[in-house]
Amino acid sequence: MENGAASTKAEGFLSRMALNDNKAGMEGLDRDKINKIIMESSKGSRFYENELKREQQVNQRIEKMMLQKAQITDQQLKKAQAQVERMTAELERSRDLSRVIVHVDMDAFYAAVEMRDCPELKDKPMAVGSMSMLSTSNYHARKYGVRAAMPGFIAKKLCPNLVIVPTNFDKYRAVCNEIREIFADYDPHFQPMSLDEAYLDFTDHLQQRQSWPDSSRTHRFRASSTATDEEQIELPQEPEMKDLSPVLFEDSPSSSPCLPGSEGVSAAGGAFEVFGKSVEEAVREMRFRIEQKTMLTASAGIAPNTMLAKVCSDKNKPNGQYRLPSTREAVMDFVQNLPVRKVSGIGKVSEKMLNALGISSCSHLGQQMALLSMLFSETAWHHFLQVSLGLGSTYIPRHEERKSMSTERTFRELSEAEEQLSLCRELCEDLAQDMKKEGLKGKTVTLKLKNVNFEVKTRALTLPYAVATVDEIFSVAKDLLKTERDNESPQPLRLRLMGVRISAFVTSDDKKPLQKSIIGFLQTGKTDSGGSQGTHQKFACFPLAQKCQRQDEVPRWSKQRGLERSQTGEEPQQSFFQRAHAKRLQLQAVNANTEEEGHGENASEITSTGTQNGVESSTKAHDNCTASDRSENDFVSPVEARASTSGCGSAVSERLTCPVCFRQVETTDLNDFNRHIDQCLSDASSKPNQYTVSDTESDLDLEIDHKECEVMEIRAVQCEVEEDLTSNRTQEDQRSLKSDSIQTVLINGDNKTVTSQQPQSCNDKSPVLICPICQLTQDSDDLIIFNHHVDLCLNRVVLHELGGQTSSSINLPSVTNSKAIDGGRFLPAQVSKGKTKRRDSPSSPPSKKAKGLGPRNTIDKFFR
DNA sequence: ATACATACC
C-alpha cells in the first residue's frame, strides 16, 4: 500500500512528485510531512508543471486501460486464462533452481566513499551531488527523506544540516575496480550493472569450494593478505576496525560477525576468520573481503535467479545479506508478498497501472494474469507472469556490446542560435572523442532537446554509412537542430538541455541478425521446451520468440537461397544482404587481378575497433569480404566447442540442424558438422534446381565464439559495405573521383524503400531493386544499369571512408526511368558544413527539382 | 526508421 493506492484518484499527480520511499533505508518516515515540503518546494515550478502534465498522460493511459477492461467478456477472459495456464505450465516445467545467483550492491556507495575519506562527515546527514541533483545520500540523511535523484535544494529543506559533497567519479571508479577484483574470485564472468553493483553466478565457485582447505577460506582483518589472495593495504590505516562504517550501519541487520580476536589471531598478529563452505559463508566472505579492502560495506542477495537475487540484496541492506532457498515453495512464498514495485523493471508507471487494477503484490499479479494478458503487451505480461512465478534469468548474461553512446548537458536557458550551435558542436566533440576511444562508428545520430518547460524532444537521422568524427556527427546534429529551430520559428528554442547520441554501430550491429539465425537453426535440433530462465531467454519459450525465429530468421536463409534465381530475374526480391553480396561477388570478379592489399586505412580502423569486451575478433569482419577463395569449410570454423558447465551450455544440442539440407545431423562434433555442410554444399551446387544454398553463401563467415562464456555461439559475419568496398576498390575507382574537399552526402527526402524485408518475396512479380548503399529504389530492372548505379554509390562511400575530408562531386544518377528517386538526391557541401539526408525539412523539402541533378544544390548555412 | 516513454543506477 504505497503511495500508489491514493494515486489512482484524481489527485494522482502527487505520485510523480511524492517521496519514493520504497527502496530501502526509509522505513517509518513521516511521509506526509516530507511530501508536504517537497510539494511546497516544487509547486508552480516549470518542472512541477511538466510533471503534472506527464501524470495526466499516465492517468489517461490508465483510463484507456480501464475502458478496455470493461469491455472484456467472460468468454474472452476464460480463453485468456487457458492460455495463461498453458504458458504457466510450460514455464513451470522449465523452472531451474540449480543455479546460485548472487546480487551484490554496495551500500550508499558514493556517500560511503566520501564518508570513508572524510571522517567529519560520518556523524552528519550527507549526500553526494549538487544543489540541483543528488546521486545518493547516507543513511542519516535518508531519515529526513533525503534520497538519490532528489534535487539538493529540496533535500536541504528536508534537512537543513545536510552536507552536500560533490561527486568524485574517479574515486568511485577506483573503488569499483577494487571490488571487482574480489567479484572475479567468485565468478570470473560476473556482470557489473554499475559501479557499485553486480550479478555473480556462485554455482561453480561453491562446487570448488567444497574441496578447499580451511586455509583457502581464511581471511584476515584489515591487513588483508590471506591464503587465497594477496591484497595489499591500500587504504589509510586510520579508522580502527571497529569504526568501519560505524555511523552508517551500526544497527544493520547482520553486521560483521566477528570482531578481531574473537576467532583467532594470526601469526602476523592480525585477527582472521575462517569462513565455511556454504553459500552464505561464501557470500559473507566476499562481503568481508570487500569491507576489509575498501572499508565499505556491501549487501547481497542469494537466490536461484537474478530477478530474485536483486530483490534479496535489498532485503537486509545495509551491510546484510539474504538467502532465498532454492525450492519452489520458498520462492513462491517469497514472491507472494513481494510488492510489484520491488521488481526490477516495474517502475513508477507500471506500478500505478497495476495498482489501478488492484494489483500491488506479486500474488495479485498471478491472480490477474488472464486480465493482464489482455490489457498489456505480450512482452509486458510475459514478464509479469514470470515475476509472479518467481522466475528470472538463471545465467549471468554476458556483457553486451554497447548499442549507443551519448552525451548531454543541462544548462541555464539557452535561446541564442549561435550559442546553441556552439554547444551542439561541443557535445559532438565530446561524443566523437568518446567514440574514438572505443573505436566505434555509427549510422544514426540523434539530437535530444529539452526546453525550459522540461519538454523533451528527440530528432534522429540515419545515414547510409557509419560516422564517428566531430565533423560528421556535427553536420548531422546541427541540421537536426536547425530543422527544429525552423519548425519552432518564429519562436526561439528555449533550451535547458541538449544531447547528442549515436547508435546503429556497424562493427557489431550488422552481424547480429544472422548470428541469431544460426543459433536458431542449431536449436531446432533440440527439443525446445525452452524455459525462460534457461540459456537464451530470447529463443527460449515463448511463442513470440519462436515466431521470431521462424518468420524473421529462417527466411533469411530462404532469401539467400533465392539469390541465384533472382539474378536471372526469376526471383526479383532481394534482401539488402543479397544485393550487397551480389555486388560484392561482381566486384570480386572484376577486381580479381587488380586487388591489392585490400585493407585500407579505413579497414584497419574498423579492425582496431574490436568490441566492448574484446571477446570478439573483429578482423573477421572483413576477412569474409575479401575471401573469394574462402573454403566452404569455413562455413563453421572448426573451433572446438567447449564443454559447458553452466546453463549456457545447454544451448548445444545433441544434434545440429544443417542449414543447407535442413536435416538434423547426429553429432555435436563441429568438424563433423562442417564436413556434412560441405557435402551438402557440393551436392547442392551440382543440382541447381534443388532447394539449395547458393554458393555465394559460402563466404558467410560463421564461427564459434568459444571464448564467450559457455554459449556456443555461431555467428555469421555480414560483410559490411564499407569494408567490402575498401577491399575491392580499384585504382580506377579512385581516379574517377575528384578530391576537391567536397563532401557528397545523400539527401533522401521521400524514399520508397520497398520491402526488402517482406518474407513473401516469392510471390512478387515486379522487380524492385533498391540500391544497398543509398537505399533508394531503382526503377530499372536491368541489372547492369543497377550495378552501375551501385558502383557509383560505392565509390562515394569509399571516398567518404577514405578520408572524411575527401569527397567527390560526383553526381549519382539514379537508375533511370521516371519515378525512381523523386525526392532523393545527392548534395555536395563543404565538409565543415556537410549536408545530410533529411526529411520533411522546410529547408529541403523532398523536391522534384532535385531529381537527377543534385550536385549544385545547397542548403542554407545553419543559422545564416 | 523515428519519436516518445519507461526504467535502472
Added chain:
DNA sequence: TACTGGTATGTAT
C-alpha cells in the same frame, strides 16, 4: 537559483 546523465528497451506510428 536550483529537478542529472548514460544506456537500454518497449510502444506506437
